[in-house]
Amino acid sequence: MAKLKFRPIPELTQVEIERFWSHVSKSDGCWIWTASGQRYGKAKIRRVNISSHRLAYHIGIGPIPEGKLVCHTCDNQKCCRPDHLFAGTTVDNSKDMLSKGRGNKASGPRHGSHIKPERFDNPGPRLTRKQILSIVADAKLNTLTNAEIARKYEVGKTTVLNILSGKTWSNITKIQNRIL
């Protein structure tokens, strides 16, 4: 098996750690990476892309053992919650995938959706740029409460609060300070 090569994670400053968590939408369940990345979240540290869950492990648990993958117990690839992460080998990861019905074409009761339904209820960030701007516009009109805005866009209230406080998506909204 090919030896896994991962970029070493540099010593992080408090500011970098805080910036990292500012892109994570925390909840009672998974903590979802809300910035860039397709399947897995991508964080940028000093112009280098590092998977968000690897960084989360590094920050929340400690240095990742050499050559190890960071796997999810929750099967949610954008999840950055340290207690949902474990360091494993590619073998652990594919065993884990098989046990969850991912990585093959299983259907029926073995399929992942039967084992981990919350994964499908909670697919992570799914707002478009237009929706994010429209949430801000709605909030500025002051006719809807944040809870009503959350319902309108079918997102959690925290997601709305994070947007309005500039905690998430400030690259789009240009919000530097909490506006509401």
Ligand SMILES: [Zn+2]
């Ligand atoms: Zn999780």
